[in-house]
Amino acid sequence: MSSTPHDxxxxxxxxxxxRRHTPYMVQPEYRIYEMNKRLQSRTEDSDNLWWDAFxxxxxxxxxxxxxxxxxxxxxxxxxxxxxxIPRYFSTVFEGGVTDLYYILKHSKESYHNSSITVDCDQCxxxxxxxxxxxxxxxxxxxxxxxxxxxxxxxxxxxxxxIRQYRExxxxxxxxxxxxxxxxxxxLSKNITRMGLxxxxxxxxxLCVILEPMQELMSRHKTYNLSPRDCLKTCLFQKWQRMVAPxxxxxxxPTTKRRKRKNSTSSTSNSSAGNNANSxxxxxxxxxxxxxxxxxxxxxxxxxxxx
Numbered sequence: 001m002s003s004t005p006h007d008x009x010x011x012x013x014x015x016x017x018x019r020r021h022t023p024y025m026v027q028p029e030y031r032i033y034e035m036n037k038r039l040q041s042r043t044e045d046s047d048n049l050w051w052d053a054f055x056x057x058x059x060x061x062x063x064x065x066x067x068x069x070x071x072x073x074x075x076x077x078x079x080x081x082x083x084x085i086p087r088y089f090s091t092v093f094e095g096g097v098t099d100l101y102y103i104l105k106h107s108k109e110s111y112h113n114s115s116i117t118v119d120c121d122q123c124x125x126x127x128x129x130x131x132x133x134x135x136x137x138x139x140x141x142x143x144x145x146x147x148x149x150x151x152x153x154x155x156x157x158x159x160x161x162i163r164q165y166r167e168x169x170x171x172x173x174x175x176x177x178x179x180x181x182x183x184x185x186x187l188s189k190n191i192t193r194m195g196l197x198x199x200x201x202x203x204x205x206l207c208v209i210l211e212p213m214q215e216l217m218s219r220h221k222t223y224n225l226s227p228r229d230c231l232k233t234c235l236f237q238k239w240q241r242m243v244a245p246x247x248x249x250x251x252x253p254t255t256k257r258r259k260r261k262n263s264t265s266s267t268s269n270s271s272a273g274n275n276a277n278s279x280x281x282x283x284x285x286x287x288x289x290x291x292x293x294x295x296x297x298x299x300x301x302x303x304x305x306x
Contacts, residue, residue, distance in 0.1 A: 028118045028147050029104055031058065031155075036101040042093065051086035059085055060154045067204065069141075069162035069194040078204040080211060088203060092127065095197025099128035104143065111149070115156060118145040123160070125195065132191060136168040139195025165195035 035058050042050070059065075059082060066079045080088060092100055107120035123143035129135045141162040147153050169187055177183035193201060216230045225233070 028109060028116055028145065028153065029107060031147065031153055032102055032104060032145075034058075039089075039100050046090075048086065048090075051090050054089065055082070055086040058155055059158075060148060060156045063154070063156050063158070065158040067160055067162070067196075069196070071193060076204075078207060080204070080207045084207055084210060088200070088207075091199045091203045092197065095199035096129050096131040096191075097127045097197065098130045099126075101126055102143070114149050116147045116149050116153075118143075118147070120144075125160070127192075127195070129191060133187060134170065134173060135191055137165060137192055137195050138168065139165040162194050162196075165192065167191065 038054055038057070061082055063082045063085065064079055065085050065088065066077065068075070068077045070076065089100075103124040103126060104118075104120045105122040105124075107118050107123075110117045110119070120143045123141055125139040125141075127137045127139070129137060139162055141160055141164075143161075144157070144159045145155055146157040148156055167190055174184070174187065177187065191197075215234055216227065219225060219230045219234065220227065223230075
């Protein structure tokens with residue numbers, strides 16, 4: 001049986017360079033797969049430059065990363081900017097994690113004009129811990145990602161809401177220390193809080209202070225000012241923005257137009273005006289005559305008396 005071009009095992013007699021490739025479009029979930037591969041290629045010698053390159057490859061310049069979860073003292077929500085994202089991922093590995101990857105199940109995509117939103121209600125962040133003991137932690141929650149709709153397809157917003165987590169200890173380790181109650185008690189304790197290490201939680205708390213200071217740091221690097229001068233200039237500019245009145249929108253001058261009056265109304269008004277003028281003139285003449293007539297008898301009386 002001879003192979004046909006529709007056969008999956010068909011090979012062109014002209015070589016592989018003459019085979020037609022189907023068009024390929026990068027899906028948003030594939031970008032998460034590429035990010036997982038990049039995290040797996042990390043080594044212990046990876047420095048800050050490696051993490052900056054990692055964040056530049058997968059996150060936009062104005063990207064934000066948000067984590068929402070609930071601890072013993074209440075719900076927490078932390079949002080960090082682009083400059084603090086590389087350090088966030090590095091703190092995950094500094095807390096004893098040897099492997100980190102994300103699993104998306106039944107995600108929904110929505111396309112907009114300039115962005116693509118991925119909503120995954122069944123997202124699992126898997127971290128493999130080597131210390132203090134060998135443990136696999138599965139952190140489950142909802143992950144909402146917004147990608148830019150371009151060739152790079154980098155993440156613009158990252159929002160991970162943690163619902164629950166599980167810490168899995170291998171059965172072989174439990175059997176190995178079955179006769180040691182102290183080790184068993186230590187194995188029964190959680191090594192994370194809502195799937196996050198203490199290094200990561202402390203860093204997120206620190207970001208609450210570091211995030212407002214990004215403007216001071218950037219001004220210090222740009223103008224080489226002292227911290228006190230940077231604070232003075234930032235506060236002065238903020239005060240100017242608060243005191244300055246908002247710019248009012250320019251209004252076009254309205255031109256008043258005179259309304260044309262009807263001929264009947266104009267004639268009636270003119271007749272009314274003439275009548276009013278005639279009555280006024282009559283009143284004035286009557287008043288004048290009255291004043292003159294009242295003066296005549298007085299003159300005659302004076303003449304008679306003289």
